[in-house]
Amino acid sequence: MPYLDLFDKDVVGERFSSNHLFNLLQEKDIYEIESEKIQLARHEILFYENKVHDYMYIIESGIFGAWRGSHIMSFVGQDGFIGLDSILGNDPSFLTVVALTKAVVWRFSKEEVMRKLMYMQEGLFFLYNDMKRTNEYLINRSILQVTDAKERIKIFMIQLGKTYGVEKQDQIILPKIFTKKIISNYLNLTSTTVYYICKELIKEGFLEPISYQLIVNKMSAGTN
Secondary structure: OOHHHHHOHHHHHHHOOHHHHHHHHHOOOOOOOOEEEEEEOOOOEEEOOOOOOOEEEEEEEOOEEEEEOOEEEEEEOOOOEEOHHHOOOOOOOOOEEEEOOOEEEEEEEHHHHHHHHHHOOOOHHHHHHHHHHHHHHHHHHHHHHOOOHHHHHHHHHHHHHHHHOEEOOOEEEOOOOOOHHHHHHHHOOOHHHHHHHHHHHHHOOOEOOOOOOOEEEHHHHOOO
16 A cells, blocks of 8 residues: 555545455464454343453444443444454553444454554554444444433434444334433433433424334434
């Protein structure tokens, strides 16, 4: 890759994505490292907060929740990294990571990954790209937290559905794991508030009148 291209943000975003990192780590011809494919059951804990763990993970399938104490901080889905953020110092984890669905991950030694990235001329741009995504996520979350409660719930439901759910011509269907209870926890709202607002959203046509799953009406949401 031409040296100057390394400073182009679009090139960095595309060239150093999670898919490219996974392919790189699986590559046998250049600095081979070991990997292990692991299957997790729903609610199985990948690792605990306040403990040092020596591995990073790339998600092949499934959805994970990252918790700090009793509060859920973020979600990670297919092709996402887990543990890359602490690869430099390998400090105790700030979060407990739990499989919210059945999941499959690839496990790599942080030490071996770091050596392979350092071996490459461009390897550290994967870490840069991960930090950039983390910063963008934190900014977006901060903005969301100061938004009006009803608007906050609507925006978050659309984000969850588009990222982890199924998008049809007229609906955005959230996975069943995203309950009102989990949404209230993440948005720092009481369960009573979220239940009440969801009833309003059903009356307004934003949500379909289904009790067991959250389904957004795209026409009412203005996402068509």
